[in-house]
Amino acid sequence: MGIGDKLSSFSNNVQEGAKSTAMTIMHITLRLITGLLVGGTLALIGQELIGYGTFALIFATVVVVAVIMKLLSQWSFAQILIFDLIVVLVGMLLRMYILVAP
Structure with missing residues (x-):
C-alpha cells in the first residue's frame, strides 16, 4: 500500500x-425549524386563550420545541417534511374555520 493509496483513503474518509x-x-436544523414553528404557534394560541405573560409564552415555546425535537429525532427527512405538510394543512383549515365562523 503506497502513499497514493493512503492519501486516497484519507480523502474518501474526509x-x-x-x-x-x-x-x-441539516436534520437538526429541519427539526429545530419545525419545532419553533409548531411551538410558537401553540404558545401563541395558549396565550390568547389563557392570557399568560411573556415568560410563560417563552417557556411554552421551549417545552414544545424540546418535545418536537425528541419526537422527530428518529424520523427521516421525508417523514419530517410530510409532518410539516400536515401541520400546515391543519393550520390552514383552522384559519378557514376562524374566518368563516360567525
Missing part, C-alpha cells in the same frame, strides 16, 4: 465525514 456531518446538521 468526504464521508463531511457528508455525514452536513446531513446531521
Whole structure:
C-alpha cells in the first residue's frame, strides 16, 4: 500500500465525514425549524386563550420545541417534511374555520 493509496483513503474518509456531518446538521436544523414553528404557534394560541405573560409564552415555546425535537429525532427527512405538510394543512383549515365562523 503506497502513499497514493493512503492519501486516497484519507480523502474518501474526509468526504464521508463531511457528508455525514452536513446531513446531521441539516436534520437538526429541519427539526429545530419545525419545532419553533409548531411551538410558537401553540404558545401563541395558549396565550390568547389563557392570557399568560411573556415568560410563560417563552417557556411554552421551549417545552414544545424540546418535545418536537425528541419526537422527530428518529424520523427521516421525508417523514419530517410530510409532518410539516400536515401541520400546515391543519393550520390552514383552522384559519378557514376562524374566518368563516360567525
